[in-house]
Amino acid sequence: MKNVRESILELNWESFENLSPEKRGDLAKKILAAMTLEEKAEKMAGDDSFIHVIGMLIHYNKSPISAGNIEELGIPGIEFTDGPRGVVLNHSTCFPVSMARGATWDKELEIRIGNAIGIEAKSQGANFFGGVCINLLRHPAWGRAQETYGEDPYHLGEMGSALVQGVQQHIMACAKHYACNSIENTRFKLNVQIDERTLREVYLPHFKKCVDTNVASIMSAYNRVNGSYCGHNEHLLRDILKKDWNFQGFVITDFVFGIRDGKKAINAGVDIEMPYQWKMKPKKIVKWVGNGEISEDLIDDAVLRILRQEIKFAKKQDPEVYNSSTIVSEEHKMLALEAAQKSIVLLKNEHHFLPLKSSSLKKIVVIGQLATMKNLGDKGSSRVYPPYVVTPLEGIQKAVGEDIEVVYDNGKNLQKVKQVCMDADAVVIVVGFTYKEEGENMTFGGGDRDSLRLTEYDEHLILSLSEVFNNCIVVMEGGSAIITEKWRQNIPAILMVWYPGMEGGTALADLIFGKVNPSGKLPIVFPKNLEQLPHFDSKTKEIEYGYYHGYRLMDKEGYEPAFPFGYGLSYTTYTYKNLRLSKHKISPEESLEIKIDITNSGTIKGEEIAQLYIGYNNSSVDRPLRDLKGFARISLNSQETKTISLHLNPKDLSYYDSKTQKWVLEEITYSVYVGPSSQETDFLEATFEISTA
Numbered sequence: 001m002k003n004v005r006e007s008i009l010e011l012n013w014e015s016f017e018n019l020s021p022e023k024r025g026d027l028a029k030k031i032l033a034a035m036t037l038e039e040k041a042e043k044m045a046g047d048d049s050f051i052h053v054i055g056m057l058i059h060y061n062k063s064p065i066s067a068g069n070i071e072e073l074g075i076p077g078i079e080f081t082d083g084p085r086g087v088v089l090n091h092s093t094c095f096p097v098s099m100a101r102g103a104t105w106d107k108e109l110e111i112r113i114g115n116a117i118g119i120e121a122k123s124q125g126a127n128f129f130g131g132v133c134i135n136l137l138r139h140p141a142w143g144r145a146q147e148t149y150g151e152d153p154y155h156l157g158e159m160g161s162a163l164v165q166g167v168q169q170h171i172m173a174c175a176k177h178y179a180c181n182s183i184e185n186t187r188f189k190l191n192v193q194i195d196e197r198t199l200r201e202v203y204l205p206h207f208k209k210c211v212d213t214n215v216a217s218i219m220s221a222y223n224r225v226n227g228s229y230c231g232h233n234e235h236l237l238r239d240i241l242k243k244d245w246n247f248q249g250f251v252i253t254d255f256v257f258g259i260r261d262g263k264k265a266i267n268a269g270v271d272i273e274m275p276y277q278w279k280m281k282p283k284k285i286v287k288w289v290g291n292g293e294i295s296e297d298l299i300d301d302a303v304l305r306i307l308r309q310e311i312k313f314a315k316k317q318d319p320e321v322y323n324s325s326t327i328v329s330e331e332h333k334m335l336a337l338e339a340a341q342k343s344i345v346l347l348k349n350e351h352h353f354l355p356l357k358s359s360s361l362k363k364i365v366v367i368g369q370l371a372t373m374k375n376l377g378d379k380g381s382s383r384v385y386p387p388y389v390v391t392p393l394e395g396i397q398k399a400v401g402e403d404i405e406v407v408y409d410n411g412k413n414l415q416k417v418k419q420v421c422m423d424a425d426a427v428v429i430v431v432g433f434t435y436k437e438e439g440e441n442m443t444f445g446g447g448d449r450d451s452l453r454l455t456e457y458d459e460h461l462i463l464s465l466s467e468v469f470n471n472c473i474v475v476m477e478g479g480s481a482i483i484t485e486k487w488r489q490n491i492p493a494i495l496m497v498w499y500p501g502m503e504g505g506t507a508l509a510d511l512i513f514g515k516v517n518p519s520g521k522l523p524i525v526f527p528k529n530l531e532q533l534p535h536f537d538s539k540t541k542e543i544e545y546g547y548y549h550g551y552r553l554m555d556k557e558g559y560e561p562a563f564p565f566g567y568g569l570s571y572t573t574y575t576y577k578n579l580r581l582s583k584h585k586i587s588p589e590e591s592l593e594i595k596i597d598i599t600n601s602g603t604i605k606g607e608e609i610a611q612l613y614i615g616y617n618n619s620s621v622d623r624p625l626r627d628l629k630g631f632a633r634i635s636l637n638s639q640e641t642k643t644i645s646l647h648l649n650p651k652d653l654s655y656y657d658s659k660t661q662k663w664v665l666e667e668i669t670y671s672v673y674v675g676p677s678s679q680e681t682d683f684l685e686a687t688f689e690i691s692t693a
């Protein structure tokens with residue numbers, strides 16, 4: 001008769017696809033029971049050698065990074081690919097960065113992007129996507145701003161969980177970096193002091209939403225929170241994530257310096273050390289269990305968590321779905337284009353300067369080094385290698401064909417530029433940031449931004465050209481907010497294109513010439529100056545994160561931003577009417593339906609992003625003036641009206657009481673604000689009451 005180990009070895013992992021959660025749990029327990037302590041310990045560590053890790057410095061993640069592959073029992077383990085801009089392995093579709101996708105406010109699109117990422121990853125041998133970055137942007141100087149979706153916990157949760165949904169149609173997804181990771185240069189040392197209410201209400205809800213979407217894994221962050229490294233932080237990992245939120249997946253460390261002490265990490269709730277066995281060497285784990293420093297129950301819990309997810313995602317390697325033709329397929333390229341088109345934000349458009357009418361143009365001048373640069377963003381762990389990139393200049397040249405003269409100038413010699421622009425019908429100035437000034441902190445550059453302004457030279461270039469020519473369009477590239485005060489008033493049209501991915505140049509031209517109507521809206525505030533932002537110091541090892549940042553801070557202090565959160569222009573106009581609530585008094589258990597009619601009152605088709613904010617009247621605690629709690633993107637033909645319907649769950653209006661350690665839903669009157677941005681003047685308003693009486 002076969003022994004248990006032989007029967008485990010003979011399991012066909014591809015047949016697990018349709019197992020119920022109960023059966024998956026039973027199977028995981030059966031496999032666990034057959035494993036030796038040594039094998040369980042192996043399951044908790046990356047398979048890579050130190051030498052291989054050194055190799056990663058040459059071309060990081062060219063092939064999947066394995067962890068917990070137990071050959072003796074035929075247990076496959078995880079095969080990691082990074083993101084979020086696409087699949088980091090080899091050559092894959094390069095989508096716009098997450099911050100750009102945040103500006104689409106399009107959850108359905110994000111699910112489709114996740115789906116494409118899942119297919120491309122699995123087609124290249126990965127079963128785990130480590131690219132759902134949902135750190136809240138506390139300050140726009142954060143070097144890795146481009147990897148996340150924005151500054152608001154509700155919006156971040158919606159976008160992040162959409163990516164999880166899409167990816168997990170195929171492989172496991174991992175949300176990172178848990179938690180409070182938003183200063184890059186000192187990320188290995190930084191201690192973030194934060195009170196419990198701020199942590200729960202501002203820095204964690206988006207992680208909770210991904211957990212509620214059944215994300216398979218969470219990556220702990222490098223930094224410390226309240227004195228303890230995130231990978232050693234029992235409060236974050238065990239109390240909140242695994243107990244309060246009932247997270248069923250497993251925790252991996254951030255790479256190499258994610259933990260400093262294996263024992264502390266396991267006790268705190270880390271399940272896998274990535275990418276190689278260093279602080280959690282299997283031999284040590286066996287020893288710690290042997291001498292009672294770690295209970296074997298903890299090891300069993302960790303391994304069960306990993307096995308349950310691996311069984312759940314042990315889908316068939318169906319060659320019809322997963323094959324090399326899916327990688328940078330026509331369909332995925334079109335998706336990258338759609339995302340770029342929807343993510344570009346038209347910040348300014350005086351006297352309808354844009355779109356340019358091709359029929360009345362003879363000559364366009366395109367200026368700036370970034371116009372010819374394949375500027376995809378950061379070159380750290382999120383770098384994707386697409387087979388081609390359409391630059392802004394190429395996009396414009398392709399759009400106008402032979403009919404219009406397109407002249408390029410790198411902008412280095414001001415006198416020459418002015419000459420070139422003399423008889424131009426439009427001047428497109430492309431400026432902004434690259435992987436050198438912002439991104440993951442690498443030896444060749446990146447890190448936190450030194451300045452939120454353009455370079456002095458670029459500001460001077462813009463000002464000098466705007467003095468002579470009134471037909472300049474400024475196109476800005478970058479991962480987060482740019483301060484434009486010095487020159488904003490002088491320029492009729494400004495576009496924020498972020499790092500728009502491999503089809504970015506095509507998308508830019510589509511917007512400039514009106515083939516596509518702009519629809520992106522800012523997922524972060526663009527401030528007028530640094531004084532409007534919380535304190536940020538990229539050299540600090542100690543910082544306190546307060547309750548307010550971004551638009552909430554602006555609202556609280558009465559600051560007027562350069563461009564508000566949720567703001568973006570279109571070539572058409574929209575009118576909001578008939579705000580109506582399903583009820584004006586609800587019990588804490590009831591949900592509220594909020595309806596509104598939106599009309600495209602202009603002459604061309606467009607897509608509008610409507611936003612719902614909530615205000616708290618007479619709350620017993622300090623609360624934001626307005627809190628984003630819903631949004632919807634709709635497509636409207638000229639003169640068409642549609643009704644949108646948003647649902648509010650009272651639970652989401654609770655505040656966290658640090659004393660009682662409970663969420664409190666107040667029985668007070670709440671204000672409802674619906675409009676096209678977070679700007680006060682734009683809203684339709686109503687109120688409702690929550691009451692048990």
Ligand code: BGC
Pocket residue numbers: 082130176177254255381
């Ligand atoms: C980054 C993570 C990344 C990991 C693997 C770390 O340096 O912080 O975001 O997933 O490396 O490359």
